[in-house]
Amino acid sequence: MKYLGIEPKRLRVGVFDFTSCEGCELQFANKEETLLDFLGAIDIVNFREISSDQGKDYDIAFVEGSITRSDEFARIIEIRRQAKILVALGSCACFGGVNALKNAYNLTDANREVYGTAPRETLPTRAIKEVVPVDMEIPGCPVNKDEVERIVQHLIWSIPFNFPEHPVCLECKQRFTTCVFEKGQLCLGPITRGGCTAPCPAGGTGCWGCRGEAAEPNFKEFSKIAHERGFSDLEISERMAFFGGFEGEK
Amino acid sequence: MLFKTIAKSEFKRLVEDLLKEEEVIGPKKIGEREDGKAIHQFLPVQSYGELDLEYGRTEYSAKTYFLPYKETLSKYKFSNDNWQQEIEYRLKPRFMIGLHACDINALLRLDKVLARDSYPSPYYISRRRNTFIVGIDHPPLEDCFCRAVGADVVTQGFELYLTSLGDRYFVSINSDRGFNLLKKYAIHDVTDEDTQAYLEVRREHAAGQKPLNLHDIPNLLDIEFYSDVWRQWGQKCLNCGSCAMVCPTCYCYGVSERVSMGGDEGEKSRQLYSCNLKDFACVAGNHNFRPDPATRLKYRYYHQHRGFTETFESPLCVGCNRCGRVCLAGINPPAIFNDLQAEGGA
Ligand code: SF4
Numbered sequence: 001m002k003y004l005g006i007e008p009k010r011l012r013v014g015v016f017d018f019t020s021c022e023g024c025e026l027q028f029a030n031k032e033e034t035l036l037d038f039l040g041a042i043d044i045v046n047f048r049e050i051s052s053d054q055g056k057d058y059d060i061a062f063v064e065g066s067i068t069r070s071d072e073f074a075r076i077i078e079i080r081r082q083a084k085i086l087v088a089l090g091s092c093a094c095f096g097g098v099n100a101l102k103n104a105y106n107l108t109d110a111n112r113e114v115y116g117t118a119p120r121e122t123l124p125t126r127a128i129k130e131v132v133p134v135d136m137e138i139p140g141c142p143v144n145k146d147e148v149e150r151i152v153q154h155l156i157w158s159i160p161f162n163f164p165e166h167p168v169c170l171e172c173k174q175r176f177t178t179c180v181f182e183k184g185q186l187c188l189g190p191i192t193r194g195g196c197t198a199p200c201p202a203g204g205t206g207c208w209g210c211r212g213e214a215a216e217p218n219f220k221e222f223s224k225i226a227h228e229r230g231f232s233d234l235e236i237s238e239r240m241a242f243f244g245g246f247e248g249e250k
Numbered sequence: 251m252l253f254k255t256i257a258k259s260e261f262k263r264l265v266e267d268l269l270k271e272e273e274v275i276g277p278k279k280i281g282e283r284e285d286g287k288a289i290h291q292f293l294p295v296q297s298y299g300e301l302d303l304e305y306g307r308t309e310y311s312a313k314t315y316f317l318p319y320k321e322t323l324s325k326y327k328f329s330n331d332n333w334q335q336e337i338e339y340r341l342k343p344r345f346m347i348g349l350h351a352c353d354i355n356a357l358l359r360l361d362k363v364l365a366r367d368s369y370p371s372p373y374y375i376s377r378r379r380n381t382f383i384v385g386i387d388h389p390p391l392e393d394c395f396c397r398a399v400g401a402d403v404v405t406q407g408f409e410l411y412l413t414s415l416g417d418r419y420f421v422s423i424n425s426d427r428g429f430n431l432l433k434k435y436a437i438h439d440v441t442d443e444d445t446q447a448y449l450e451v452r453r454e455h456a457a458g459q460k461p462l463n464l465h466d467i468p469n470l471l472d473i474e475f476y477s478d479v480w481r482q483w484g485q486k487c488l489n490c491g492s493c494a495m496v497c498p499t500c501y502c503y504g505v506s507e508r509v510s511m512g513g514d515e516g517e518k519s520r521q522l523y524s525c526n527l528k529d530f531a532c533v534a535g536n537h538n539f540r541p542d543p544a545t546r547l548k549y550r551y552y553h554q555h556r557g558f559t560e561t562f563e564s565p566l567c568v569g570c571n572r573c574g575r576v577c578l579a580g581i582n583p584p585a586i587f588n589d590l591q592a593e594g595g596a
């Protein structure tokens with residue numbers, strides 16, 4: 001229906017996965033309260049998880065996962081050619097995610113560690129934007145369905161979407177969480193992009209940085225704070241490498 | 251103002267009676283820090299025992315009960331060319347027990363902007379009117395500076411205010427509501443002995459706080475606008491907004507609209523914000539009035555201690571130092587004032 005006199009666009013959507021756990025694309029089928037309205041607002045023409053239709057007439061491609069095998073190149077290039085808007089969906093697609101952990105190791109060793117005597121073909125992990133241009137990134141491991149809904153609405157109404165620039169701490173405070181640093185734990189909240197409503201510190205594990213870095217993160221002060229509280233360089237850098245989202249610090 | 255005394259056991263009975271019918275919110279211990287210190291928050295309580303009236307400071311201020319972090323301002327329903335709006339700001343009366351002077355003063359300072367200035371907020375006013383406030387005196391904490399900003403004493407903004415005199419409370423009564431509630435219980439006229447004991451407690455509290463002279467601060471802030479102090483502290487700021495979230499007086503917010511996925515409903519909501527955040531001063535065209543961390547940090551101090559003072563004759567800040575405690579980078583008002591005063595040769 002019309003909103004403020006504007007007729008909504010019907011988006012023709014394709015959802016694709018590369019090297020990933022499928023957790024982000026499953027978010028498309030999550031949040032029952034609004035699922036029918038969500039699916040009613042868009043036309044899904046290609047989505048392996050929900051239908052065998054392999055339509056090629058999509059305008060918007062949501063791409064989950066990172067590129068780690070040679071056969072994935074041709075596929076992503078083809079999707080890029082077809083899509084008017086290519087959205088990287090989730091941390092793997094945006095910056096490599098957990099898959100990028102292996103980049104710190106010798107690939108043959110990593111292969112042996114995981115597959116033993118039956119090694120598979122594997123390449124260093126690449127984020128989607130390292131292979132083809134990306135128009136929009138939705139970080140998160142997994143992505144937050146509420147945020148996906150809002151982004152889809154913005155695409156429908158052709159309104160630019162502004163991601164939050166502030167760190168996780170703001171929303172952490174807004175849910176009355178006691179800072180986990182006070183309890184002797186490490187947290188990447190002060191340097192990580194907010195918008196997730198800070199579930200991890202509330203759950204007692206501190207933030208692991210799945211949404212990548214906040215705008216202009218203060219790495220210098222952050223590492224000073226973490227050092228003063230007894231965390232080593234190794235602990236800090238391992239935490240930051242976990243989702244690979246701190247590109248400014250590479 | 252009227253003064254009475256009430257035995258602590260009788261006050262307990264009063265609270266227990268309230269608990270049968272009403273919502274009672276007060277300082278409650280919710281856990282401990284790594285160093286073993288208690289963590290308190292203002293929370294609804296179910297029994298008198300859950301109230302810890304001897305608490306030091308709540309982690310979050312009482313502000314969130316009047317200006318919540320997120321609230322719905324209005325809801326809309328659309329049907330064809332028509333639409334309906336629904337606004338709800340009625341609130342069931344509730345009781346808040348155990349606010350310190352700084353938290354009550356914070357509400358009085360917020361009132362100036364949110365209840366009495368050009369654009370009073372009906373949402374805020376409704377929460378203020380429907381909250382019965384019982385304050386309580388407390389010995390000063392090692393790091394607060396309420397005296398320096400005139401927030402250690404309150405003479406209004408509460409119904410009842412308690413000062414502990416051993417087995418009884420000295421009660422200042424400031425409203426009909428307060429008196430009407432209290433008169434149902436065994437209260438006593440104040441004796442000379444009570445007055446002496448009360449004044450003694452007040453003297454002890456006043457003497458217990460580290461002296462800090464902030465009278466020159468509004469002026470000094472003008473003079474030291476380009477001071478290196480801002481750059482030095484600004485370098486440390488994480489731009490996280492935690493300070494403004496725990497602050498009892500920061501009231502900045504953003505308003506956003508959200509339309510339902512089906513497009514037939516909408517909601518306008520308000521979320522508290524902070525001038526320390528990079529996105530705070532960003533306007534259309536991606537212009538940012540305060541592009542660097544030092545400027546943002548500086549403006550938080552300018553609003554609290556200069557801008558507000560110019561308009562309303564007192565700083566906005568009530569000296570609770572919650573912002574200083576919560577800041578991981580150790581940025582706190584006394585340290586910044588100290589540096590400014592050193593710079594200004596005071
Ligand atoms: S727990 Fe983490 S996110 Fe929350 S306030 Fe502390 S540092 Fe920030």
Ligand code: SF4
Pocket residue numbers: 140141168192193196197198199200201206207208209210211212
């Ligand atoms: S708190 Fe950190 S790790 Fe958790 S969802 Fe948010 S960004 Fe991701």
Ligand code: SF4
Pocket residue numbers: 486487488489490491492493494526547573576577578579580581
């Ligand atoms: S002053 Fe401290 S709490 Fe406030 S935004 Fe800066 S780092 Fe965060």
Ligand code: SF4
Pocket residue numbers: 494499500501502523524525526549550551553554
């Ligand atoms: S100090 Fe900053 S966040 Fe607080 S009320 Fe003033 S402008 Fe708003």
Ligand code: SF4
Pocket residue numbers: 493496497498499500554566567568569570571572573574583
């Ligand atoms: S000391 Fe800090 S938290 Fe407390 S009122 Fe002043 S600015 Fe706000």
